[in-house]
Amino acid sequence: MAHNLLQGKRGIIFGALDENSIAWKVALRAKEEGASIVLTNAPIALRMGKIKELADLCNAEIIPADATSIEDLTNLINKSVEVLGGKLDFMLHSIGMSPNIRNEKSYGDLNYDWFLKTLDISALSFHKMMQVAEKQDAMNEYGSIVGLSYIAAQRVFPHYTDMAQAKATLESIARSYGHRFGKLKKVRVNTISQSPTMTTAGQGIDGFDAFYNFADQLSPLGNASADECADYTITLFSDLTRKVTMQNLFHDGGFSYMGISEELMEMMANKK
Numbered sequence: 001m002a003h004n005l006l007q008g009k010r011g012i013i014f015g016a017l018d019e020n021s022i023a024w025k026v027a028l029r030a031k032e033e034g035a036s037i038v039l040t041n042a043p044i045a046l047r048m049g050k051i052k053e054l055a056d057l058c059n060a061e062i063i064p065a066d067a068t069s070i071e072d073l074t075n076l077i078n079k080s081v082e083v084l085g086g087k088l089d090f091m092l093h094s095i096g097m098s099p100n101i102r103n104e105k106s107y108g109d110l111n112y113d114w115f116l117k118t119l120d121i122s123a124l125s126f127h128k129m130m131q132v133a134e135k136q137d138a139m140n141e142y143g144s145i146v147g148l149s150y151i152a153a154q155r156v157f158p159h160y161t162d163m164a165q166a167k168a169t170l171e172s173i174a175r176s177y178g179h180r181f182g183k184l185k186k187v188r189v190n191t192i193s194q195s196p197t198m199t200t201a202g203q204g205i206d207g208f209d210a211f212y213n214f215a216d217q218l219s220p221l222g223n224a225s226a227d228e229c230a231d232y233t234i235t236l237f238s239d240l241t242r243k244v245t246m247q248n249l250f251h252d253g254g255f256s257y258m259g260i261s262e263e264l265m266e267m268m269a270n271k272k
Contacts, residue, residue, distance in 0.1 A: 005238040007034030010084040012076070014040055014067060014129070015094030017049040020199045022148060023094035024054055025230035031058040033234055035090075038080040040065045067095050067125035073132040080138075087140045090237040091129065093147040093170075096122040098163045107161045115162045122166035127173045130181065130189070141186045144237045147174055148229075149191040149248060151256055159207040171248045178246035188245040190236055195223035195252040217263045219253030 011030060016023035016039055030037055039055055043064045055062050061083050065076040081087060099114035126147050133139050152160040153167035171191050178189035196212040216223045224232075232251050235241055250256040 002032045002034070005033045005234055005240070006030055006089075009035045009089035009237065010037070010080075010086055011035055011088055011090035011092070011237065012038045012040060012080050013092045013094070015045075015092070015096075016041060016051055016054055017045055017199075019050065019054075020226065021094065022194065022197060022199060022226045022229050022233075023092060025226045026092055026094070026233045027054055027058050027060070029230045029234050030090075030237065031060070033238075035237075036060075036084050038063055038076075038083060040067075040076055042066050067093075067129060068120045070128060070132060073129055074136065077129075077132055077136050077138045081136075088133065088138050088143060089140050090144045090146070091133070092233065093126045093129065093145070095125055096148075096163060096166065098122070098161065098166070100162050101160075105161070107158065110162060115165075118162045118166050119169060122163065123169035123173060126170050127177060130173075130177045134181065134184065139181070139185055139187050142239070142242050143185070143187045144241070145177075145181070145187065145189045146233055146236050147171075147189075147191045149193045150196075151193050151250070151252065153193070153248075157211060159211075174248065175246045182245050188236070188241070190245060191248045192229065192232060192236070193248055193250045193252065193256065194229050195219070195225075195255065197223070197226050197229065199226065214264075215252065215255045217267075218258045218261050219255040220258070220261075221253035223255075224251050224253055 013023050013027045016027055037060045039051055039060050039062045046064055063076050063079050065072040098118040100110050147170050149167045149170055152164040153171050174189045174191045181187035181189055196215050229251055
C-alpha cells in the first residue's frame, strides 16, 4: 500500500541488477511512493542485468556510471539533476563486489590488488558519490543517502573475507560524511545492516546458504527480506526520519542482538 511518502522527491538508485536485487525493490517502492528516479549501474552490469525492464516499470532514465570514477559520477549526478528537473532528495548505494571472493581466494591468500579493488568498488564509491554530490551542490536540504551493509563489518563470517573490511569502511564513511553533510546541508547519511538476503550477489558467496539459515534460525523475527528492506529504506528517504543520521541501522529480525536460540540449542543437542 502506497502512502505518498516520497511524493515530489527525486533520487538516484545505484546497483539494481535484476528482480532479486534490493536496489530493484527500492526503485519500485520509491516509484510507488511518488518519487522520480534515475537508475545507474556499471556498464558491464547493465549488459548482464535486466535494468531496462526496471526502467520501463519505473518510467526512469538509465545513466551508466562506474561508481569508482569521479568523471562518471560527475556526469551521472549532473545529468540526473537535469533529467529529474531539480536537486536530489535521496541516493541509494547498493554496490558491492570482491574479486577475491569471485576467484575463491581464502582470507590468508588474498590478492592485495584485488583487495584494493574490493574497497574501491564496495566502500570508497560511497564516499566518491557523496563528495561529487557535495561539490556539485546536488542535494536538497534534509536529503537522505543510504548505503547497504552487513553485520560482517562487526563480526567474523569467514567466507565473507575482504568484503568484511569493505563494509566496515562503508559504515565509517557514513558516520564521517554524515557529520559533514549534516552541518553543510542537513543531509542525512545512514547505512542499513541487512539480513543475509537471497540476491544474485549474495548467493555468489561460498557458504551463503549456511549464513542465511543460521541467521534465520537465530533471529526471533526471522531474516528480513529484500522487499522488507526496501520498505525500511523508503522510510529513511522520507521526511519521517529527518533527524536520523550517522547510524548503522540493523534490519535483521533481531539477529544482531542474539546470542543463541532454543532452536539452535536443540539442533546442537540432537547432534550429540
